[in-house]
Amino acid sequence: AQKVTQAQTEISVVEKEDVTLDCVYETRDTTYYLFWYKQPPSGELVFLIRRNSFDEQNEISGRYSWNFQKSTSSFNFTITASQVVDSAVYFCALRSDSNYQLIWGAGTKLIIKP
Amino acid sequence: ETGVTQSPTHLIKTRGQQVTLRCSSQSGHNTVSWYQQALGQGPQFIFQYYREEENGRGNFPPRFSGLQFPNYSSELNVNALELDDSALYLCASSLTTVNTGELFFGEGSRLTVL
Numbered sequence: 001a002q003k004v005t006q007a008q009t010e011i012s013v014v015e016k017e018d019v020t021l022d023c024v025y026e027t028r029d030t031t032y033y034l035f036w037y038k039q040p041p042s043g044e045l046v047f048l049i050r051r052n053s054f055d056e057q058n059e060i061s062g063r064y065s066w067n068f069q070k071s072t073s074s075f076n077f078t079i080t081a082s083q084v085v086d087s088a089v090y091f092c093a094l095r096s097d098s099n100y101q102l103i104w105g106a107g108t109k110l111i112i113k114p
Numbered sequence: 115e116t117g118v119t120q121s122p123t124h125l126i127k128t129r130g131q132q133v134t135l136r137c138s139s140q141s142g143h144n145t146v147s148w149y150q151q152a153l154g155q156g157p158q159f160i161f162q163y164y165r166e167e168e169n170g171r172g173n174f175p176p177r178f179s180g181l182q183f184p185n186y187s188s189e190l191n192v193n194a195l196e197l198d199d200s201a202l203y204l205c206a207s208s209l210t211t212v213n214t215g216e217l218f219f220g221e222g223s224r225l226t227v228l
Contacts, residue, residue: 004156035216043202043224045157047216091156100147100170102217104156 002027004094006105013082014113021077021108023092029053032096034068034075039089039107051075079110087112117141120205120220127195128228135190135223139207143218146188148180151202151222163188192225200227 003026013019025034036048049059051068059066063080079086089109093102117140127133139146145164149157159172163182177193186207192199202224206217 037219042221043204044221045204045206045217045219047218050216093156100162101159101172102149102157104158106154106156 002029002094002096002099002103004092004103004105006090006092006108008108009106010109010111012111012113015084016081018078018080019082019110021079021090021092021110023075023077023105025073025075025092025094027094027096029096029098032094035093035095035102036066036075036077037091037093039091041088045091048077082110082112084112084114086110118205118207118218118220120203120223122223123221124224124226126226126228129195129197131195131227132191132193133195133225135192135203135205135225137188137190137205137207137220139186139188139205140218143207143209144186145208146182146186147206147208147217148188148190149204149206150174150199151204153201157204160190195227197227200225 005024032053034051037045039045049066056068065078067076089107091107092105095102119138121136147162148160150160151157160174160178161168162170166182179191181189202222204219204222206219208217
């Protein structure tokens with residue numbers, strides 16, 4: 001069975017603080033893909049990153065960085081120097097080669113206070 | 115903005131009625147998938163269409179059905195509406211069924227069933 005767990009339901013920080021959103025996944029497949037999406041209040045899910053199971057290199061994109069660790073089945077997302085515009089619900093998702101569908105976590109609501 | 119448009123944005127129905135939701139995919143995208151997102155939860159995969167054929171389905175009953183047209187736009191039909199069908203319905207388009215790439219989402223249709 002495939003599963004994605006985002007244990008943090010809601011996180012609230014003050015602007016300019018760093019914040020890490022946790023994602024733990026379960027799958028028996030050897031080839032799979034991990035995603036992070038952002039959902040602002042408008043409802044539209046915005047793609048942030050995709051990682052395949054063979055690429056464990058961490059990635060940095062501006063203030064965003066992702067830490068993929070197969071040993072702990074985790075794919076965590078860090079925002080450095082957070083800004084109010086980062087406030088949104090963030091979803092981690094999993095897809096394997098054996099299945100078309102994306103399996104989503106429950107999301108983490110991130111609140112950045114000015 | 116992704117170029118995926120959904121209509122209507124909001125609608126209210128009563129239990130037992132039928133509803134049709136529409137989606138125009140991003141230009142050039144031949145694959146459309148539909149997701150149901152209940153309040154405070156992650157999206158749940160309903161089904162996927164590729165070149166007018168359903169080629170993947172999640173754990174939803176047959177009263178959830180769909181169509182994809184030659185121009186790759188799509189419809190989601192739900193018959194015999196139940197209170198639990200109240201949710202945000204998201205359409206996503208992509209280039210191929212392989213889906214190793216990102217999904218482009220619309221802003222969704224929010225359905226309330228009374």
